[in-house]
Amino acid sequence: MTSRPIRVLDLFSGAGGFAQGFHEADDRFVTVQAVEMDLAAAATYSLNFPHAPVFGGRIQDWLATEKLPTNIDVIIGGPPCQGFSTLGKQDVADERNFLWEQYAETIRRTRPKIFIVENVAAFAKSPQFQQFSTMLDEDPAFSEYSFDHRILNSADYGAPQARKRAVMIGHRSDVAAPHWPEPSHAESPRTVAHAFSGIPHEVVSADTIEPRSTTFGGVQFNGPYSGLELHFGRDYRELSLKRFAAIPEGGNRFDLPDELLAPCWRSHRSGSGDVMGRMHWTKPSVTVRTEFFKPEKGRYLHPEADRAITHHEAARLQGFPDDFQFVGSRTAIARQIGNAVPVPLGRAIAAEVLKTLTE
Missing domain, CATH: 3.90.120 (DNA Methylase; Chain A, domain 2)
Structure with a gap:
């Protein structure tokens, strides 16, 4: 079993809920870069993960101007979801719906062993999800990757909150597919x-x-x-x-x-x-x-x-x-809290990623 650090790249990182889950799962997970446009959220992330470099700005600018980290084991992140959230007025043309393209570009350029995309449940039925899936299936640049997706309820994994999220997990062909986390609290949810x-x-x-x-x-x-x-x-x-x-x-x-x-x-x-x-x-x-x-x-x-x-x-x-x-x-x-990935869900996903990368 490896004791080396597991290098994590955190896109659309927010305040760091997803990262907190990974770091709680095992201290071998090390964030080597975070990218977040909301400067207050980026400041929160930087304060709680002081060893992680945080780019405070648009991912498009990060891709265009920064030297991307190498030897990435895992990419995590949830592109902003407001454009196809089921809450309030939806706008399928909202430019935030297309930030998955920058996520895909980061995969193409860094070649992680595993990538994880988290978003609102409605993302799984959106045109953008279909376009993302088609690109991963058909673009030769992603030929070495396979992926799967499910709708997970955070309450099933120890969060005292019913929150259904679309989660996509992809893996490179030289890495086994991580197992989906088994619900730990489906029968006795935390309240x-x-x-x-x-x-x-x-x-x-x-x-x-x-x-x-x-x-x-x-x-x-x-x-x-x-x-x-x-x-x-x-x-x-x-x-x-x-x-x-x-x-x-x-x-x-x-x-x-x-x-x-x-x-x-x-x-x-x-x-x-x-x-x-x-x-x-x-x-x-x-x-x-x-x-x-x-x-x-x-x-x-x-x-x-x-x-x-x-x-x-x-x-x-x-x-x-x-x-x-x-x-x-x-x-x-309040925005940072409400937009975060529930920490227990992140921790449950991270535990399965850890097994894949260390066993």
Whole structure:
């Protein structure tokens, strides 16, 4: 069994959820390069993985101007998915839908032993996925690679969150295909109660957070902040607090009495049951998105307290350890948390990659 470092190239790395999963799986995984366009997310990544060079900018610019790392064992990454997300208006022509082309170009130029693409479940049915698959099948430049894909639910692998993702795993012909991770928690998923263990219901005011700053790429950002420092709340109107109080655990806006309904809810009695929804203590949470701090955006009310979940609680649902440090504005940190690959899912995938590369 090899003890040499396993060299990882992390594309569209975000704050580092996928990388955190790999590093937790085994310390032989070493990130030799990360690429992330969002500078606040890149700053967060750099802070938590201080030995990893982080390119803060577009992947197109990285490919055009930088010397790419060599002897790559694994490429990981999830091209931005907003253009074909099932949430909100889809735009099949969104330029973000075509960043898979830069991912493919990186495979062509670095020839990794294994590559892993992670994205929203809808990616598997998109024209872009079909184009990517066709390129890998038919382009001679990728003739030595084979690949497979599945839809994986993070809750099946220990995340206290139901989050279905399309995962593609490819391997070079001189490397065995990694096995898909076996679900470890399908029958007994981790719950919101498990994730929130030890976190007080009471929150602090964001105004009381100690001012702190860090610089990355010549830009100054707020932070870093971690753990209970991110357990801050919002100032709600009295009407909002009355609505929250009227919604039971697992309930939603359909539980509100008429006098607390917004006019648009009175005229629309159908629609999503997650709007203004309260989480269940005894179930995994719904998918944590980038606006989890807004109850009107989904089932983001705390199971018991009359408030939305905090950044700290959302980070727990994504599997980040409490000492993981985040950089940026409150909105920027929420975006980093909501866009991350759940750490337990990354760890489960990494464990199978490790077996392939070391046995």
